[in-house]
Amino acid sequence: MGIVHRQVNAGFEQHYRGLIDSGLYEELVRERLLIPHVEVDLRLPDAPEAFAVLRPEQVPFISYPYEWCFSQLKAAALLTLDLQRRALARGLVLRDASAYNVQFIGHRAVFIDTLSFGPYVEGTPWLPYRQFCEHFLAPLALIAHAHHSLGQLSRVHIDGVPLDLASRLLPLSSRIRPGLVTHIHLHSRSLVTGPRQHTRGTVVTQHRGVSPTAMLGLIDSLTRTIANLEFEPPETLWSTYSEHSNYSAASQQHKQTLTAEWLSVIEARTSARKVVDFGANTGTFSRLATTHTSAYVVALDLDHTTVERHFRACVQRGDARILPLVQDLRNPSAAAGWHHAERRSLAERGPADVGLALALVHHLAIGGNVPLTEIAVFFAQMCSALIVEFIPSEDSQVQRMLALRGGVFADYSRQTFEAAFQRTFEVEQSMTIAGTQRTLYMMRRRE
């Protein structure tokens, strides 16, 4: 992966200088709310319009709002409103309020769009008010009041969940909450949509009438509305997975010891920069990776409520090196937006130095119907070293999964697993986990 630079064109010189000269940049960077940058002398010969080139601090792993759990999206929303309030206090304003302007470094939300700030013109409405409601408030309200899976609407509506859709999906109970009534239900009805867009009418050339106090009132109202949204993750199959596994304490300990040892071996060999924990659940092994490597750990799990619990635990610990994300490996994030280039797929954001795939392969192979050879190819694309666990069909958990599937998975065995993975990986070590029939492997991708 290359280094991200950002060009400031001459047309934005005053905006950029305003951010710096007002002291806002220094304040936001000091409080770690805005990504810091350095100006570099990197004028490209075919870009005469360039005024400056910035090299921002690099974000270890780019993630998208549809991969965040409720608390991550809420933190990003409150950060955006906080920035708008701080900008106003210095005579500036946020010119857009896209959720994609926020990234996470560990548990910490940070704003990355340095050029989003412009001059505040007294009396003008907040230009990105609707964008803020569609990117943040609508999905948060849907998760809190309807169902957590509705956070995935942002995958389809990459420029925000339309307010009329959110208004129709929200339950009746949302209509007794003043913030949601104002900013979603009434707001959605004010939008000029459908045939009315073509009707001879008014083209607004001046938007005045929102006093500075009203502007602060708007930000305050949105902040209170967002802060009052709560999501208590219900117990799911996955959030209670570890409590119902057939591991004894000794077996679990042996698995952790082996994983830790092998992570240390890989760390000594490569100084791993990025570990991806596939099927991380609430992050037991993600934490292990942070203690035995110097890497940044991306912890993926398909279950929103599990990621929510994991993220809350990271916040509680102040964990700066683990990023929990919602990701279903059977349908991972695809490239999206114009020319498939605005949002990158999960694979395009890799590969990792180390992948952890613990108690996962049987879910993909049996639960997800993915052939073992395909699973091996996927991991070879995603990481150069792999610690993977194979659970044979004799294991009681796999037995339960196979019970209703007949003989469809007759070729699911340790031998076929090894044959499939040895096409793309070289097995460096393998060990049976004490007290189980499960095997842990350390593999290195064939080059």
Place this chain on the structure above:
Amino acid sequence: MKMRNGFEPSVLALAILLVTPVDAWAYVDPGTGSYLFQVLIAGGLAATYTFRRYWDALKSAVQGKPRDPSKTAPRHPPNGMA
């Protein structure tokens, strides 16, 4: 603010009085309504915010806590940016 049928025409009618319009045959961006909606609710937002500030100040005075200095009105833009 009450939710009732016929809200949209009332938003537009009131908003037209509050902004400077130009008659035209044109494609109207859906976001236009959002701007006008802000103008419409501005009075209520300002009143609520002002009330909260005084209320918070009163509470702080009673409890002996310092006020939040961030909740001040926006300043004018720095020179050269307006």
